[in-house]
Amino acid sequence: MKLTHTFAAAAFTLTAVAAHAASVPAFNLDADVNRALKTFDVPGMAIAIVKDGKVVTAKGYGVRKLGEPAPVDGKTLFEIASNSKAFTAAGLAMLVDQGKLAWDDPVTKHLPGFQMYDSYVTGQMTVRDLLTHRSGLGLGAGDLLWWPSTTFSTDEIIARLRYVKPATSFRASYAYDNLLYIVAGKIIADKAGKPWGEAIQEQILSPLGMTGTKTSVAEMLATSDYSAPHSKINDRIAVVKPMPVPNAVGAVGINTNAEDIARWMTVLLNSGKMDNGKQLFSAQQAAEMWTEQTPMRIREPKPALAATKPNFYAYGLGFQLRDYKGRKIAMHGGALQGFYSTVLMVPEEKLGIAILTNAENSPAMASLYYRILDHYLQVRPSDWIQLYADQEAAAHREELERQGKEHTARAVASKPSLPLASYNGEYEDAWYGKISIREEGGRQVMRFERTPDLSGELEHFQHDTFIVRWRERNFNADAYVTFALNPDGSIERMKMAPISTETDFSYDFRDLNFTPTRHSGAGRNP
Structure with missing residues (x-):
C-alpha cells in the first residue's frame, strides 16, 4: 500500500528517532562526565545523585585547577552562587515554623528601614515577595552593587534599593533579581542576632551534617580542598581569581561539595525530615517552597532541544519549578565568576541531581542532567552532550557574526564632538x-x-x-x-x-x- 505524505513523514520521523536512540552511547556516568568535561572545556566537576533516600554517587571528576594535578573529589568545595537562595528560603521557612514571621508579613515589620523606589511597593512588599522575583525590578537590577566584588556593605546595598527604578508594575511579571534575597538574608541575620553565615551554619548546615560547607569564599580558601574558578579569555579557558561577595551572602553565599549537597537534596526530597526523624522545617513549609508563586515565560527552544520545553514554568520560594517527561521538577542554577552549578530534584521519583563545576558553562551541566534524567526516568535517550555542544557552537558563531556586522556598520570616519x-x-x-x-x-x-x-x-x-x-x-x-x-x-x-x-x-x-x-x-x- 502506498503511504500518504503524512504517514510517510511520520514513518520517517519515527525511523530517525529510533536511529538517533540507537546511536546514543549506553549510559555510563563516568564516561559521560569525562566526555562532557572534554567537549565543553571544563577543568573539573563534582556530581551528586540521590535516589529513594540513598546517595547513589557523590564524587569528583577532572582537576581543581587547570595546570595542576590535584583531582576534584567528593569533598572539593565549589561556589554554588544562586543555589544559595534555597538555603535562605529554608531559613525563612524555619522562622515561619517558629512563629517569628509569616510569609505575608510586610517586610517593613521586620526591617523598618526597608525602602523601595515606590512608596506603595515599600508598604506592600511582603517576605514572600522577597523570594519570588515579582517586585517590578528589572533583570539583575542593581547587581553592580555587589558584582564584581565591591566595597559596599550589605546595609549600604539595601539602603540603595530606594534609588533603583522599577522596570514593571509591582507583581506584574517575573524578572530575576538578587538584591531582594540580600534583604531576605538580612532578616535571617537580624532574627538570629548574628551574621547570615553563622545563622545558616547553626540552623541548617550543622543539623544536616554538612560539615565541609562554608558560608564565605574566605572560609573556603582557608581549606585544603577547594576548586579554583575558571573563565574564558579570548575563547580559551583560564584560571581566574575568586570573587568574594561577603555583602551578598543571602543570594550567593554557600560554598559546598558533592557529599554535602547530597545531604541537602535528601532532606528536601524528604519534606524537611532529617535522618534522625526530626523536621528541619515542616512538611507544610517544604510544600510551600515548591509551590508555584510567580509564572515564568516559556521560551521556544531550538528544534534540536525541543524535548526540553516545559508545559509549565514558575518560580516558587528559592526554586524554579517546571516539568520534564510528565514529572514535576524543582531546580535552580547558580553562576559566579568561574563557577556554575545546578541542583535539580524530581519529587515523584525521590531523585536529586547536583552538578558543581569550576567553569562558566551551562550547556555542560544541562547536557548531563538531561542525560541522567533520561536514565532514571527510563525514557528514550538522546545524545544531549552532542546536541548541546552543537547549539553552543552555533549560538557563539551567531553572536560573533552579529558583533562583526555592528562593528562594520559603524561610522568609521566620525569623531567625538569634544576633545x-x-x-x-x-x-x-x-x-x-x-x-x-x-x-x-x-x-x-x-x-x-x-x-x-x-x-x-x-x-x-x-x-x-x-x-x-x-x-x-x-x-x-x-x-x-x-x-x-x-x-x-x-x-x-x-x-x-x-x-x-x-x-x-x-x-x-x-x-x-x-x-x-x-x-x-x-x-x-x-
Missing part, C-alpha cells in the same frame, strides 16, 4: 554612585569607585560612543559608553550597554544613568 580631555571627570548614578574617567599613560581610563576590579580603557567607536575594555579580560563584559550633550556642548549624561548578548546579566550597565558631578572636568568644546 578627549573634555570627557574626563567624575560621573554619578543615583543607585551605584561614582565613576571616574581620567587620562592615565596617554589613555582614557574609566574606574568604578566602589568596584576595584572594574576599570578599563576607553576606545572610540563612533560619534560620542566609546567602548570600555575592562582590564580584567575574564569579565567578558566590555560595554558601550555613550555621552549625550547639552545645547551648549557640555555633557548632559552618560549611558552604558553591554556589547555582547553573552555578557552576564549581573553586569547591569543598561540600568545606569550617569550625570557629571559638580566637580567634573567634563565640559564644552572650546
